[in-house]
Amino acid sequence: MYDLIGDIHGHAGALERLLATLGYARDRGAWRHPERRAVFLGDFIDRGPRIRDTLAIVRGMTDAGTALAVMGNHELNALAHATADPDAPGEFLRRHTPKNLRQLQATHEQLSPGELAAALAWFRTLPLWLDLGGLRVVHACWDDRRMQRVGPADRPIDDAFLAAACSPRGDLHEPVEAILKGKEARLPPGVTFRDKDGADRTKTRVRWYDPPEGHSFRTYAMAAEPIDSDVPLPEEVIAAAVPYASDAVPVFVGHYWLSGARPSLLRGNVACLDWSVARGGFLCAYRWDGERTLDPARFVTAAP
Ligand SMILES: [Mn+2]
Structure with missing residues (x-):
């Protein structure tokens, strides 16, 4: 069974407390649970104080097989920021404007160039969504029609994909934006x-x-x-619109900067686990045990 974990944005302290609350412990270099696996919903980098440690924890778990992870829009943005635009010599797929540089500022300050390159190489291995049978995971929006256009969720994130997905003229720009950034x-x-x-x-x-x-x-x-x-x-x-069927298996998303004293469901089979740990909120998990209708009593949170 799975513990879904929302946007971390460099808040490794909250992540460590959340994992401990969920019954995970550090052992042989990775956080592990005797029976469960974590699923990270993306947005590991930017904003928070401990981006290097966040990446080490999440990557340590995915490498050890104690967690799965999907790509967030911040990871995709970081890749596009570092990838040349084939249609504009000297430019990058994500332009280095003050606003875009500001989004990556904490990541650039905290990671060495070698660490950033290693992180980007790992981001290229992240699936764009996960269909785990009894539940589904995507950073912002589950949309079958657009997912079919993008191709398999584990398609290689190579430069050709990044150009198609991140250039406003690319033929995958609209569906990838919808999936990773919402509608x-x-x-x-x-x-x-x-x-x-x-x-x-x-x-x-x-x-x-x-x-x-x-x-x-x-x-x-x-x-x-x-x-x-x-x-x-x-x-x-x-x-x-491609609404999510009310009788479909539960879907978990991050991304939306929700706020409130405690988490709540978006719908009986739709949960957002981004409760703004990087802006006055908390890190949020959902402990899933196979239920088809989600239960607000299964949220678990950790303060930043
Ligand atoms: Mn986010």
Whole structure:
């Protein structure tokens, strides 16, 4: 059985406390549990104080076979940041703008060039999602239609894939963005909201798991993005939606910077385990024992 663990972002102390609470102990170089395996939902790097130790713990566990892990958007961004853009000589697939450099700043400060290169080589081995039979794992959004376009979840993350996925003109850009960053809807004219960084946004992340019919922007936006608009969703948002079936096996995601005193489910078979450990929240796990309907009593948390 599996213990799902949300976005860590360099908070190795919280990770060690969480693993200990879950019954894992360090033994022969890796954290292990006698009966269980951990599954990491991506976003290991950036922001937090102990990125090197976070990578050592997660990688030690995946190498030892005591954990699985999927790629987060921060890992994909780091790869794109370091990969030349074949269509723009001298440029990288992810441009080195001040905003993009800021996102990677803590990682660049804490890892030596050799450590960063080793981390990037490992990121290339991470699957984009995991279908484990009784449960599914993806960083931001499970969407069968887009996953079919991307190909097998363990396709090699080579430079050709990165160019197709990370260049806005690449033919895999739209599906990979949806899978690793979630789905967004452009807000009606004149409607904006202020995000946690103080920026005014003209798009909102949507509740991709729910059928969109009959919703307004207010009711279809993710809870962390309160949209003050009862305008119905436009046809193109409804047409592009691939909601997650309510009778499908549970799916676990990270990514969404949820906040609250304690974790809650998005739906009976959809759980987000990103409770903002890197911004005033906590690290969050879910102890899964095969249940088809998730149980909020199975969340386990650790303070940063
Ligand atoms: Mn994250």
